[in-house]
Amino acid sequence: MNADVTQNPATPARNLLARIGTGHLVLAALLLAYPLVSSDFFLTQIGGYSLIFGMLALSLSLLAGYGGMVSLAQISFAGVAGYTVAIFGENNSNILGFGWPWWLVMPLALFFAATSSALIGWVSVRTEGIYTIMITLAVATAAFYFVRQNYTLFNGFPGYTGLRAPIVFGVNFRDPVPFYYMCLVAATLSYAAVLYAARSTFGLTLQAIRDNPRRMRAIGFDVTAHKVVAWFYAGLIAGLAGVLLVWFNGRISPGTINVAAAINVLIIAVIGGLKHPIGPFVGAVMVVLMQTFAIDIVGAERFNTLIGVFFLAIVFFSPDGILGLWGQLRQRLAQEDLRSRQ
Amino acid sequence: MSIADAPKTPPGSAPGSPGTGITRRQVWGLFWLVLAALFIWLVFADWPDWVKNILLSKKAFLSACLNGLTLAGLYFLVASGFTLVFGLMRNVNLAHGSLYLLGAYIGYEIADRTGYWLLGVLGAFLILSVVGLLMQVVVFRRLEGDDLRQTLVTIGISIIAADLMLAVWTGGTYQILIPDWLAGAIKLPIVTAVRSNGSIVLLSYPFFRLVVLALAIVIGIGLWLMLNKTRVGMMIRAGVDDREMLSASGTNVHLIFAVVFAIGAGLAGLAGVIGGSALSVAPGEDVRYLLASLVVVIVGGMGSITGAAIGALIIGLAEQIGLVYFPTYGVVLTFVIMVVTLAIRPQGIMGKSQ
Numbered sequence: 001m002n003a004d005v006t007q008n009p010a011t012p013a014r015n016l017l018a019r020i021g022t023g024h025l026v027l028a029a030l031l032l033a034y035p036l037v038s039s040d041f042f043l044t045q046i047g048g049y050s051l052i053f054g055m056l057a058l059s060l061s062l063l064a065g066y067g068g069m070v071s072l073a074q075i076s077f078a079g080v081a082g083y084t085v086a087i088f089g090e091n092n093s094n095i096l097g098f099g100w101p102w103w104l105v106m107p108l109a110l111f112f113a114a115t116s117s118a119l120i121g122w123v124s125v126r127t128e129g130i131y132t133i134m135i136t137l138a139v140a141t142a143a144f145y146f147v148r149q150n151y152t153l154f155n156g157f158p159g160y161t162g163l164r165a166p167i168v169f170g171v172n173f174r175d176p177v178p179f180y181y182m183c184l185v186a187a188t189l190s191y192a193a194v195l196y197a198a199r200s201t202f203g204l205t206l207q208a209i210r211d212n213p214r215r216m217r218a219i220g221f222d223v224t225a226h227k228v229v230a231w232f233y234a235g236l237i238a239g240l241a242g243v244l245l246v247w248f249n250g251r252i253s254p255g256t257i258n259v260a261a262a263i264n265v266l267i268i269a270v271i272g273g274l275k276h277p278i279g280p281f282v283g284a285v286m287v288v289l290m291q292t293f294a295i296d297i298v299g300a301e302r303f304n305t306l307i308g309v310f311f312l313a314i315v316f317f318s319p320d321g322i323l324g325l326w327g328q329l330r331q332r333l334a335q336e337d338l339r340s341r342q
Numbered sequence: 343m344s345i346a347d348a349p350k351t352p353p354g355s356a357p358g359s360p361g362t363g364i365t366r367r368q369v370w371g372l373f374w375l376v377l378a379a380l381f382i383w384l385v386f387a388d389w390p391d392w393v394k395n396i397l398l399s400k401k402a403f404l405s406a407c408l409n410g411l412t413l414a415g416l417y418f419l420v421a422s423g424f425t426l427v428f429g430l431m432r433n434v435n436l437a438h439g440s441l442y443l444l445g446a447y448i449g450y451e452i453a454d455r456t457g458y459w460l461l462g463v464l465g466a467f468l469i470l471s472v473v474g475l476l477m478q479v480v481v482f483r484r485l486e487g488d489d490l491r492q493t494l495v496t497i498g499i500s501i502i503a504a505d506l507m508l509a510v511w512t513g514g515t516y517q518i519l520i521p522d523w524l525a526g527a528i529k530l531p532i533v534t535a536v537r538s539n540g541s542i543v544l545l546s547y548p549f550f551r552l553v554v555l556a557l558a559i560v561i562g563i564g565l566w567l568m569l570n571k572t573r574v575g576m577m578i579r580a581g582v583d584d585r586e587m588l589s590a591s592g593t594n595v596h597l598i599f600a601v602v603f604a605i606g607a608g609l610a611g612l613a614g615v616i617g618g619s620a621l622s623v624a625p626g627e628d629v630r631y632l633l634a635s636l637v638v639v640i641v642g643g644m645g646s647i648t649g650a651a652i653g654a655l656i657i658g659l660a661e662q663i664g665l666v667y668f669p670t671y672g673v674v675l676t677f678v679i680m681v682v683t684l685a686i687r688p689q690g691i692m693g694k695s696q
Contacts (some may be wrong), residue, residue, distance in 0.1 A: 070490060126688040130434050130489045134636050135684065137436070141633040142677040150670045183608050259629050263497055270494060301508065308502035315494045316484075 032186055040176040046292065048248060051183040051283040052084050055190050055241035057269040057280030059234040062194050064275040066203060067230045068129075068210035072262045073120055073136035076143040077113045077235045078242030079257035083147070084109035085163060092162030095155050100313060102166035110239040115236020118228050125227040128213075140262040148254040159253025164247045173247070183244055187281070190237045194277040197233065206230055251327075267311050273321025282322050385532060398666070404532065404545055406666040407659065412551040412620065413505050414658025415558030419613035420631050421638040421650045422565060423606025429582040429645015430602050432489050433482055436496040438610055439632030440503035445470045445611025446618035446627070447511050450518045459521045459619070466611040474607020478600050500628065516623040518615060524550045554620055563610070565647050578602060582645040583694075637676055641683045643693025652691055 035043055056074055064070045089105040091097040098107075124135040147154040165173035165182070173182055197203045209216045211225050217223050246252045255261075264287070272283025287307070294306055318324045384393075389400050397403045424438045436442075445466040453462030477499070485491045529544040536542050569575035577598050580588045589595045614623075617631070634657065643652025660679055664672035683690065 070493075123684050126684055130432065130493060131640075133436075133493055134434055134640060135680075138633060138636040138640065138680060139677070141629060142673050142680075145633075145675040146671075146677070149673060152670065218429060226412075263501065266494075266497065304505035305502050305509075308498050308505065311501070312495060312498040315491055315498060319488075319491060 013119045014212065028188075031160055032269065035177050035180055043176045043180045044248070046285075046288055048180050048183045048244075048290045050281070050301055051180075051187040051269055052241050052244045052248060054281035054284035055187050055237055055244075057272065057284055058187075058190055058194060059173035059237035059241070060265055061272075061274050061277060061280045062197075062237065063230060063234045064269065065276075066198055066206050066210065067227060068229075069121075069124070069132045069227065070266070071120075071124075071136040071231075071234070072133060072266055073117075073140045073143070074234065074238045074265050075257050075262045076140045077117045077120075077238040078083075078245060079143065079147070079252070080116050081109035081113040081239035081242030082163075082246040082252040082256065083160070084112050085243055085333055087153070089163065091160040093155055093158070093160045094155075095160070098319070100167070106243055110236055110241050113239025113242060114232050114235035118232040121231025121235075122224070122228050125224055125231075135263070137259075140257070141259055144254055144258045147257065151291050154254075157234065157254060159251060159256070161251040162251065163250055165247035179248070186240050186244060190240065191281070192236075193233075193278055198277070202226070202229070267307065271311060271314050273323030275320050276323055279323045306322045388533070388536065400535065401545065402666055405547070406662045408547055408551070410659035410662035411655075412555050412658075413662055414654040416556045416613055416617050416620070417631075417634045417638050417658050418558050418562060418651055418654035419609055419616065421642070421654055422562070422647055423609040423643055424635040425639045425642070425647070425650045426578070426602050427606045428639065430578060430585070431482070431599055434489070434493045434496065435606075436493060436632065437477075437497075437500040437503060438499045438606075439628035439630070440476040440636055441470055441474065441607050442614040442617070442631045443507060443625075443628040444473070444503065444624070445614030446518070446623040447507060447516070447598075448611065448613030449616060450516050450623060453518055453615075459519070459524075462518065463615045464613060466615045467608045470611025470614075471604040471608035473611075475600055475604045476606070478603035482603075483596065483599075486694075500632075504625065504628060511625075513625055516618065518619040518623065520550050521617045526551055528552070551620055554616055557616065562647065562651055563605035569647060574598070574601065637680050639690070640680055641690060643690025645694075646690075646692040649690055649692030 015160055034047060038047065056078055059069055059077075060074045085105055086093075087096045088098050088100045088108060089102065092097050120136065124132045127135065146159055147159070150156060165179060167173065171178050173179055198207075205216070205221060206226050209221065209226055213223050245256070247255065268283040268287050269280050270283070271286055272281065273279035290307060290310070291303065294303055297306075314321060320326070320327065358693075384397075385404065389397075395402070420438070420442055423441075424435060427433055427435050427438075448469050449462035449466035451462075452465040453459050456462075481495055481499070482492055485495060485661055526549055527546045528549045529546050532545045533542045539629055569574075569657075577588060577593050578601075581595060581598055585595060588598075613631075615621075617627075638653035638657050640653075641656060642651070644651030656679060657676060660675045661672060664675040668675075687693075
């Protein structure tokens with residue numbers, strides 16, 4: 001995946017293509033052509049939904065993979081963005097709903113999501129390692145109970161309904177194909193941003209802090225600030241996914257951000273693999289496909305047992321997720337290759 | 343805390359300590375003394391009108407306090423196991439809430455079939471101890487030293503456990519019946535109001551909840567004695583401080599781990615039966631008590647029984663008092679307590695900094 005920069009650059013255009021890498025180009029072509037072959041159901045319920053949850057898991061993977069901070073509160077930050085859309089935009093629950101236009105609501109939603117993420121990040125980076133999971137799980141649970149209890153701001157249990165994607169320049173983003181492309185653009189932007197950030201000075205510093213915070217502090221880096229900025233970026237991605245999620249569902253309620261949903265994001269990230277930003281999307285496709293079709297196999301009631309067992313199997317046998325399995329397979333094939341040459 | 347220090351504390355009147363005035367410790371001592379005095383006054387005095395304006399009625403306030411104390415007892419029972427397991431093994435057992443719920447269901451079944459409530463409590467404790475032991479030996483020992491994977495595994499277990507419990511006991515709400523000798527309400531020697539004819543109204547409160555509180559205190563003292571006065575307790579405390587060193591000095595740490603995990607899981611099961619009797623049993627309770635354990639342990643400090651008691655007290659009281667005085671923002675209070683603790687003292691009130 002990681003295409004190195006060529007040693008002697010030819011034309012700038014070729015250089016760019018080489019930097020993107022053939023794998024990405026093929027993937028992009030396939031994803032762009034996907035609407036040509038798929039039905040509306042596969043386009044939104046599988047395609048769009050996977051991309052949204054892939055972004056949520058990506059925001060977790062950014063923190064966990066590069067920062068060593070496993071957060072269970074990413075769905076809560078998505079919820080912050082979602083509720084912002086509901087409260088400041090239009091809803092038909094007859095509560096609040098200031099009716100602001102989408103180009104005003106969306107940046108506001110992203111800003112709130114990123115800020116709350118940075119805030120929780122700032123609180124949780126005061127402790128180390130495994131504490132982050134506990135603190136963020138407590139935050140996610142508290143957020144769920146709070147929005148369920150509070151009717152004045154969040155309309156309690158029913159939440160908000162009638163949230164719709166906007167119509168921009170005559171393109172109705174509620175339709176399957178535009179919605180899919182909107183999700184694809186958002187996911188590609190997030191993916192590319194994470195990939196770029198990982199190789200930037202900031203990303204390298206963050207990874208060094210993950211590996212040895214004490215040494216980095218001794219050299220003179222501001223460990224807390226780097227971590228909090230990582231939380232801010234993760235919050236941006238989660239917020240973007242949150243906005244898309246409310247447009248996808250058309251509603252937001254406490255059920256959208258409950259503990260099961262928070263854990264779902266973690267499951268997706270872990271199943272896909274935390275080592276590379278493509279992992280969350282692989283995991284999302286797997287889980288969404290399982291969610292959609294496992295019902296035919298085990299019935300709707302016992303789905304959680306199935307996904308739990310699958311998750312346990314991945315954690316036990318392939319800590320790096322499906323990407324790790326792929327890596328193991330490639331290594332074995334390479335060994336076979338060597339053996340056959342002898 | 344220290345009553346002996348109190349007379350010296352007024353600023354400027356401490357001739358023994360030149361220059362700096364009073365020490366930090368003395369300020370805190372005075373603070374707690376004033377708080378305790380205020381609380382005692384609130385409990386026993388006949389409330390003037392201006393207090394009633396702020397705190398509604400005396401009955402509501404005292405009931406909230408007592409409910410908070412009872413809930414704190416329950417939280418302590420759940421969280422003490424959680425904090426011991428975490429402190430010793432660095433294992434964040436996110437399936438702890440599931441252990442609570444499983445204990446409640448098992449206690450319900452035993453009590454329902456045999457007719458003996460105590461048998462239910464005992465059975466839940468024993469069965470959950472075995473479950474905890476199995477979890478430690480079969481699952482966690484294989485993943486030793488890998489905190490993240492251990493935690494992920496507990497998440498997987500909690501998902502499967504919740505789903506299977508839903509399959510067996512369905513989504514209904516159960517109530518574990520308490521025996522007659524524990525049921526009913528008793529009058530406490532606290533006057534809540536004086537009628538116009540001069541007769542006094544005493545505060546009545548469910549007897550069982552007081553028993554819960556007493557039980558939590560007894561178990562808390564028992565745990566403290568075990569940790570501080572026995573050989574096993576000494577090993578556990580040594581393990582919390584430095585696992586490698588304990589192992590190197592010839593102790594079988596895996597045995598200690600198994601014992602602690604069994605006690606922790608058993609206590610969660612016991613708390614499940616008691617919580618299911620005082621309140622009710624339903625799906626989703628696992629998450630509630632997991633959250634409670636998390637917050638209690640974050641506030642109180644990891645690996646400390648005293649910390650768990652203090653944390654449980656703060657969270658239990660905050661939750662119940664919050665429920666009475668600002669119902670829709672009650673959860674925020676819990677959250678604020680957690681954030682403030684993390685901001686001021688990241689390792690928790692009784693936690694040791696690493």
